[in-house]
Amino acid sequence: MLTTENPWHVHLGDCIEHMAALPPAVFDMAAFSPPFPKLYAYTSSDRDIGNSEDLKGDAKLHLSFFYRQLVRVMKPGRVVMVHVAQIPRMKRSGGTGLFDYRGMNIRLGERAGLVFEYDWSVRKNPQAQAIRTRSRSLQFAGLENDRAASRGSLPDYLLKFIVPGENAVPIDSDGEVSRNDWIEWAEGCWGDIRENDTLKGDKGKEEARGEGDTQHICPLQLSVIDRLIRLYSNPGELVFSPFAGIGSEGYVAIKRRRRFYGCELKPEYHAAACRNLNTAERVAKVGVQGTLPFDDFDDSPVPLATVPVEPTPLPESEEPKKPTGRKRKAVKP
């Protein structure tokens, strides 16, 4: 729990269940990357949204519950930043083209009551992406074979949502965002983000690999998080990442003297996040003071049956539903 001595907490467990047990309107800002279904599998748990085989079925259903809970725990008038990318359909399972994961998150967020306001794109290096993903659409071989299949690199998107209602405390703290910062950051595409500016080594992903179940984690660039936190929170406020991973959002939040609350399903990532947050506290040196508005809250897992939400009705079901709760092995894109 967050206390005056401890400015952060990461809950080990399913964020959807956990948010349902939190009081309403407790977080000042949220910044996170939802799991990328089909592309990255993080654990073998059927609560892991990364395990959803069926993007328009399971993944959509999980995320619709997720956004409903998120709106409830956020303070009115405050900002939710969601980091997503489009998902290439796997050739080996007969797919072609891209799945519009960006659009699905916007629609589900809006259906849950959030207001979609903007999105930044973050440049990705085409050569590095061609090598990493082995995508023929990007490689010279594809270009020279038949240009009909060629396309550019896939950028990241930072979706900005606002929680409906009046913002009780303006985000106006001094010294966080200068006019010169804003001249750069107001560009619709952030082209200056180093792709390897992520938590790594001691603080990073290698040590967080579980046995057999995890091939990848995709940590968010620290410089992206830094901009978002400085733009959309005041020092001392409470930042939330429901998919905390190895703790990148929390690491920056603490370094920037905010408080942090996270959830993470996978024990190895949870342990890495806690180590990274301890490091951030040491780096920040000055402790962040303040208690949670729910510090007598019971942190034990809540059974799914007690979650008091209605699922968002799914619209058109273009594909027949596959059985839910299927476990699959982690795969490389």
Ligand SMILES: C[S@@+](CC[C@H](N)C(=O)[O-])C[C@H]1O[C@@H](n2cnc3c(N)ncnc32)[C@H](O)[C@@H]1O
């Ligand atoms: C894209 S990663 C987040 C990485 C994080 N932004 C970072 O930089 O460290 C998504 C994370 O969500 C976790 N996850 C998947 N389903 C979850 C759930 N239902 N509740 C909580 N965490 C979940 C995965 O284990 C994974 O660590």
